[in-house]
């Protein structure tokens with residue numbers, strides 16, 4: 001248990017490294033990763049009132065924070081990496097309805113029933129399998145009555161079965177290498193992969209977790225969410241769900 005906790009605290013440091021690398025330039029993939037992501041952003045906004053307050057959880061460089069803030073009353077952006085927050089603040093200088101806060105998704109500094117919606121894009125891959133329930137329960141807690149949660153969740157699954165199997169095989173190889181050869185206390189789904197990002201002049205082993213659709217559905221249900229929409233696209237599961245009433 002202590003070994004696992006020590007490993008996780010090292011991984012939390014590992015996660016920050018590429019994001020702390022200094023780099024001035026446009027967002028890697030533009031404002032939206034793809035059309036699906038853009039559609040979900042419109043949907044979360046359409047499903048909330050005009051006076052809504054939305055949390056952009058793990059907001060990164062603020063590419064979605066700005067788009068959300070153009071459509072709702074207030075947005076709170078939270079991220080662990082100070083460098084990401086500097087970029088996000090710069091991006092949002094043109095608007096005045098955004099507050100940024102430095103913090104961890106695992107220790108949310110918010111009261112219960114604070115947000116009408118939570119936008120959680122491309123960061124669930126940093127949530128270890130044994131921390132998922134606690135995290136999703138805390139998201140449920142900070143959402144108002146029937147508040148709405150969006151997540152994009154990295155997965156080995158793909159609409160094509162062949163691609164799914166290939167990706168699953170890659171995950172298996174990395175998992176086995178780190179678990180059985182490097183003897184790290186990994187849980188299934190976790191792995192480290194070698195990443196080399198030229199534009200930020202960073203390379204190294206980077207921690208990720210992959211989640212299957214079935215696991216995600218079960219987790220959301222157990223943590224008090226009702227799924228409204230879910231689809232698989234571009235190596236991610238996109239999901240919109242509501243805090244279940246009662």
Ligand SMILES: C[S@@+](CC[C@H](N)C(=O)[O-])C[C@H]1O[C@@H](n2cnc3c(N)ncnc32)[C@H](O)[C@@H]1O
Pocket residue numbers: 015016019057058059060061062063064078079080081084103104105106120121122123126
């Ligand atoms: C791939 S980026 C996604 C950023 C943004 N949501 C987007 O879609 O562009 C992942 C972000 O998660 C943040 N992050 C990772 N672990 C975190 C944690 N424990 N608490 C808060 N933010 C975290 C990183 O700093 C990084 O900015």
